[in-house]
Amino acid sequence: MLKLVLIVVFLSLAALLFYVATRPANFRIQRSIRIAARREKLFAYVSDLHNFDAWSPWAPLDPAMRKTHSGAASGVGACYEWQGNNKVGHGRMEIVETVAPERVLIKLDFLKPFVAHNMAEYVLVENGPDIEFTWAMYGPNNFLSKAMGLFFNMDKMVGAQFEQGLVALKAVAERDAA
Numbered sequence: 001m002l003k004l005v006l007i008v009v010f011l012s013l014a015a016l017l018f019y020v021a022t023r024p025a026n027f028r029i030q031r032s033i034r035i036a037a038r039r040e041k042l043f044a045y046v047s048d049l050h051n052f053d054a055w056s057p058w059a060p061l062d063p064a065m066r067k068t069h070s071g072a073a074s075g076v077g078a079c080y081e082w083q084g085n086n087k088v089g090h091g092r093m094e095i096v097e098t099v100a101p102e103r104v105l106i107k108l109d110f111l112k113p114f115v116a117h118n119m120a121e122y123v124l125v126e127n128g129p130d131i132e133f134t135w136a137m138y139g140p141n142n143f144l145s146k147a148m149g150l151f152f153n154m155d156k157m158v159g160a161q162f163e164q165g166l167v168a169l170k171a172v173a174e175r176d177a178a
Helices: 002-021 039-046 049-054 143-148 154-177
Strands: 026-035 066-071 078-083 090-099 103-112 116-127 130-140
Touching: 026 154, 039 116, 039 130, 039 154, 049 066, 049 078, 130 154
Parallel strands: none
Antiparallel strands: 026 130, 066 078, 078 090, 090 103, 103 116, 116 130
């Protein structure tokens, strides 16, 4: 009987590991919002990482968070590093590409509480009098991330944070546009 139980447990574990391995190799999380602002002004605002805390959904989670800006003042080469409590962790982002006034591409390195190397992207598309602003994050889905995805809906969790940040960005941009 014990032998049968061990075989069933082993086969179940093997099936679970196989299932995890077949999950997608990459992930993408994205959210969008319409903002009543000039695209050039909004682009200039989001391509300057000094402005990030004004709309970041993570900044309010740790008012004592240490932040460092380095590299270019804005645009390609601008860097922002943060180190905070367990809710915000430690990481770094660097603007690696801009296509004015349409797109900002950011290399995003999480160092704590876990290590991950992803890309973040802001896309600004004119949509009538408004701008359709899209915030996306994408990258490799390693085995641990695939396994965690069985228990946590990362799109829902991170997407909710993106939505919160986009609402804050809209408020700041539309207030400044008035």
